[in-house]
Amino acid sequence: QKEVEQNSGPLSVPEGAIASLNCTYSDRGSQSFFWYRQYSGKSPELIMSIYSNGDKEDGRFTAQLNKASQYVSLLIRDSQPSDSATYLCAVNPGAGSYQLTFGKGTKLSVIP
Amino acid sequence: DTAVSQTPKYLVTQMGNDKSIKCEQNLGHDTMYWYKQDSKKFLKIMFSYNNKELIINETVPNRFSPKSPDKAHLNLHINSLELGDSAVYFCASSTTSGSPYNEQFFGPGTRLTVL
Numbered sequence: 398q399k400e401v402e403q404n405s406g407p408l409s410v411p412e413g414a415i416a417s418l419n420c421t422y423s424d425r426g427s428q429s430f431f432w433y434r435q436y437s438g439k440s441p442e443l444i445m446s447i448y449s450n451g452d453k454e455d456g457r458f459t460a461q462l463n464k465a466s467q468y469v470s471l472l473i474r475d476s477q478p479s480d481s482a483t484y485l486c487a488v489n490p491g492a493g494s495y496q497l498t499f500g501k502g503t504k505l506s507v508i509p
Numbered sequence: 510d511t512a513v514s515q516t517p518k519y520l521v522t523q524m525g526n527d528k529s530i531k532c533e534q535n536l537g538h539d540t541m542y543w544y545k546q547d548s549k550k551f552l553k554i555m556f557s558y559n560n561k562e563l564i565i566n567e568t569v570p571n572r573f574s575p576k577s578p579d580k581a582h583l584n585l586h587i588n589s590l591e592l593g594d595s596a597v598y599f600c601a602s603s604t605t606s607g608s609p610y611n612e613q614f615f616g617p618g619t620r621l622t623v624l
Contacts, residue, residue: 429610440599440615441552448610483550489611495540495564495603497613499552 399424401488403500412509416473420486420500423467428494430462430469433485435502441485445471476507512536513616515600521622522590530585530619532600540564541583542601542613543575552599558583559605590623597621 400423410416418432429448433441447453447460447469459472469488473480486500513534522528534541542565543555557565558577572588583600600616 431612433615435550440618443612443614446610446612485552487613495542495557495559495605495611496554497611498554501549501551 399498401500403503406504409506416476418471418484420469422488427488428491429489431487432471435483478507481507515616527588532583534602538602538604540603544599546597595623
């Protein structure tokens, strides 16, 4: 059974701080990794994709991947109240696979 | 607007009824999905179609039947609705050509309430 684990939170950070969200996965052969943001009552929105070990930056967001440790993280710099949402980690097993396995999400609250 | 769209947005119905949810994407994608998100917010794949062919069929009751008339549409028909079917159902799409990485884009969701 392929699993994706996240701390459910809530994770509370003050405005302007760095929020760090973590995710581990069980399938060592997994190839691609995604972070989705989901506001309450809304649909998941893709915010970051990462496929290679190391860091990938996009604006205030940095995704970090360590395949040896089966670990992927999302850093949000200069957190804003509008970043308050549930963040879902999703993992694709391999090239050619259509499957995404989602974690249960981490709820982030950014306190003004 | 290029997007994944779903109808209806809300669906309230009685136990035992049959209902359908429709999904359309104009992103030019070749793969579409149905997900169920329960009250604990866990998002779980139900079905996936690639170019109108069923490729993922997770363990869901056979009261749920997906239909894909073409690669831009994927509908979900549910027979004999039960209380436990109450959830938010999301449609999503992705492309398998040009990228091996399967970035999926979600529709706005259909909140189904069974009374």
